[in-house]
Amino acid sequence: MEVKKPPTIKINFRKAPDHKTHPVSGVWGGATPQGDIVCNFYIEHLEVPNTMELEINVVTGKAIEKIPDGEMAYTREILTSVVLRPDIAMSIGKWLISKAEGIKKSRQPNADSAKHTLQ
Numbered sequence: 001m002e003v004k005k006p007p008t009i010k011i012n013f014r015k016a017p018d019h020k021t022h023p024v025s026g027v028w029g030g031a032t033p034q035g036d037i038v039c040n041f042y043i044e045h046l047e048v049p050n051t052m053e054l055e056i057n058v059v060t061g062k063a064i065e066k067i068p069d070g071e072m073a074y075t076r077e078i079l080t081s082v083v084l085r086p087d088i089a090m091s092i093g094k095w096l097i098s099k100a101e102g103i104k105k106s107r108q109p110n111a112d113s114a115k116h117t118l119q
Contacts, residue, residue: 022079029081037089042076 022041029038053066084092 020080024079025076028076028078032083035086037084037086038081039084039089040078040081042078044074044076047073047075 023043024041025044026042028040028042032038049067049072051068053068054063055066056063
């Protein structure tokens with residue numbers, strides 16, 4: 001009896017002209033009234049102060065930055081957002097976990113390699 005191969009599909013990957021890569025600190029969001037999930041990906045950073053003074057040491061010539069009190073604040077800048085169906089969110093979540101576990105596992109030294117490096 002002849003075993004038939006399942007049909008295959010070729011997939012080409014292409015980046016959109018406006019594609020960007022973003023560093024991400026976290027995500028904020030939740031369910032929409034329609035039952036989708038909104039994910040707002042953000043980066044956290046110190047806000048650039050409105051003003052700053054430099055105090056110059058006349059002997060050494062070094063400048064010391066002086067930022068007025070209350071000027072330092074962190075910002076969560078939303079870089080991009082996605083809206084997902086729950087089944088797609090679950091699939092992506094499982095994919096992320098498997099990738100993270102693989103990286104974590106590959107970076108853990110095993111007992112044999114530790115014996116060879118610690119002599």
